[in-house]
Amino acid sequence: MTKNVFVVGLNDHNAERLTSLRGVEDVVFHPLLTPAQVYETQEFDIPAMLAEAEATLDAFDGSIDAIVGYMDFPVSTMLPLLCAKYGTRNASLESLLKCEHKFWSRSVMAEIVPDHTPNFTAFDPFDDDALSKIGEAGLRFPFFVKPIKSSGSRLGFRIDSPEDFAYATEKLRAEIRSIGEPFDHVLSQANLPDDIRSVEGHYCMAERVIGGRQCTVEGYVHDGEVTLYGTVDSIRYPQVLSFFYYLYPSNLPRPVQEQMWEISRKVMTHIGYDNAGFNIEYFWDEVENKIWLLEINTRIAQSHCDLFEMVDGVSHQQVTVDLGLGRKPDMPHREGSQKVAAEFFYRVFFRDATVARTPSRAEIEVAAEQVDGTRIVSNVRKGMQLSELPEQDAYSFAVASLWMGASTGSKLLWNYEQVMKRLNYEFTDILD
Template sequence: MTRTVAVIGLNAFNRAKLEALRGAEAITFHGILDPDELVYDVAGFDLAAALAKAETEIRAIDGGVDAIVGYMDFPVSTMLPLLCARFGTRTPTLESLLMCEHKYWSRLVQREVIPDNVPAFTAFDPFDPEALGRIGAAGIGFPFFVKPIKSSGARLGFRIDTPEDFAAAAERLRAENEVVSAPFNRILDHAELPDAVRRVNGHHCLAESIIGGHQCTVEGYVHDGEVTVYGIVDSVRYPHVISFFRYDYPSTLPERVQQRMRELAATVMRRTDVDNAPFNIEFFWDEALDRIWLLEINPRISESHCDLFEKVDGVSNQQVAIDLALGMKPRMPWREGAYTLAAKVFHRVFVADATVTRVPTQAEIDAVRARVPGTLVAVQVRERMRLSELPEQDSYSYAVAWIWLGAHSRAELLAKYRAVLDGLPFAFDEIASNAPAHPGGGDPPHA
């Protein structure tokens, strides 16, 4: 029997991954809402209109739907339980998802069950002139990190070393956080929240002690209350900034560290009450102190990791999301892919802003893929656009292209990356260079 699955924000890249899943021949995938409709803009995101349009599109599907899924961060991740409730399809509760996505609520929950793996933290209002003093009174001294209560991709996240740093960050947060905070608050209006959480809405921010080390992401799922981890992906940053250079799978962390992260993930996910849903949790391992820190929880698969799992294990992690939504225990294979390791590389520009004057042509991309088998390239910019028009960027750089690679050694992977870059010419003009400079002049760090 053919099953019907509505996929919020479905694009060509993810359709290809879905159609390669185990059992996909018996599933019809329907894209709901164009991905461009789900990206925030300066006017804000109209949640009610998006929900109404998604409902209309789903009701127009002949025979109805057996599941509704998504792979994107907010607003899709928290729209799903509202839509699923209208159609009677499987979904975690909105409150359980918000226990992960509302960064302050999530920290409160984490501190209950794994206090030794959570930094000191406090919420603050960036419009409060006494905010810095209140942060200090909460026991958080310089340096510390600030970020919105709800954000993604390190957007509006800042390291604070001085009062001047905090003043500059607070100014940015006041000016730019409304784009996400307003629609997030509309989601919060649908949820039953503890009083301590309701007082800290999307307009607030989080300050927390600096944590760091080897960063990775634990991917897993909860099925009928049982937590399973099926992969750990390393996150490699450019030196001295928060910008990601690449994601590597599988992780190279010691097995004892990986096992401890699996245990921590299981403990905290059981506390959130998320069930029959995927998750990914970002951790740091401080090697010098042999201490693990939990950075954040995302109650969804990581779209960035889809091709990595396909290259190494044989299918995308979309397998997990689809199987769970259809009421099945996920059928995720292990090491059945064509490569020993895989990576997603972020080709970045470390400037405050610039105008794009040249991007690689399709013929150049095709030539790169022919020369470097297994490569996928997704250019993120177009000619004549300003880099500042790119959504969901971190505070220090712009990712102008995403590059997925497969290899059988780290040396081979980095050699492939250099070969790909040689065939992908970008050019920029009107460069504003008052952003922190990348100390390598843009060259990838050694791994």
């Protein structure tokens, strides 16, 4: 019998890619809410989105066999609510929030893996005494601040001085309610401990600066069994916090990866997370041989889909769809056409600028043809302000993304340089 899978925020590229997964011959994929509503925006009216999604599902004349998504907020936080209402498989809302509510998540980590959890505290960015309270909690410069709920690296700041904190606070006060208020709506649907309920959606986290070689462990839980299937390195631009590229498979030593996988099993089992995919970000401090757990994301990493497809033979959306249908994921290993793969981020390090020129579609196609299998997505259009781009970090703007594979890591970097020579972006009104 045909199985109907509803995908929140489904776009054309992923609609095509989903049809190439294993075991989907009897599956029909249906869009639920548009990309413009859930990630091509900075306004998240969750009650309205839930109401529209429920209206679509209620009007559907057929079985609703799975409701899935592969994006961060607000998609990840809406899925448990929709799945609970329509009886499809997903993690519980409370177990999801133990990952996505950064203060609750850090509290859980401190209980179960204290040696891998940095010192932390929550604070209200609208509290004029917040900096002194952070100090009273035992944190000294430098430290890092971020919202208790964010997506990507948005509104994350390294704080080295009171001036840095004042700048971060100004930005947080201006922008944090765009996610804080809709996140509060999700929190209101959950059974929260009192100490977590008091840390509202607009609160922030301050925590000790941790660092080293960064990576992401991808995994899932099916019927209580935690499975890890890949580690992806996160390589930053020199001397800054912005990501340059994601690399798969990881170059970290095997014993380090195995320890991260063991930590991941321990944490996800303790949380009670089940029947959904996840990824966990880590740092390995090579000097001290210390592993730090950075954060848990309650979804597969969409940026890694092409990487798994090129190296392992299928996008790891396979995990999302199989789990949604109640099946153990049929995820292959090293059956792809490439030995290594990466997503590169072409960035500019301005405070803002106007886009004066972007490559034409023909120019992008010619650039992609330099290396077989390359996919290029330009994120900007002529005349726009870079500050209009959603989900950016505090230090740069990702102008374009490039996915490609190769036989070796050095060949991969060389390929990137050849492709970028064909892409010409120009900017005016630059604010340094």
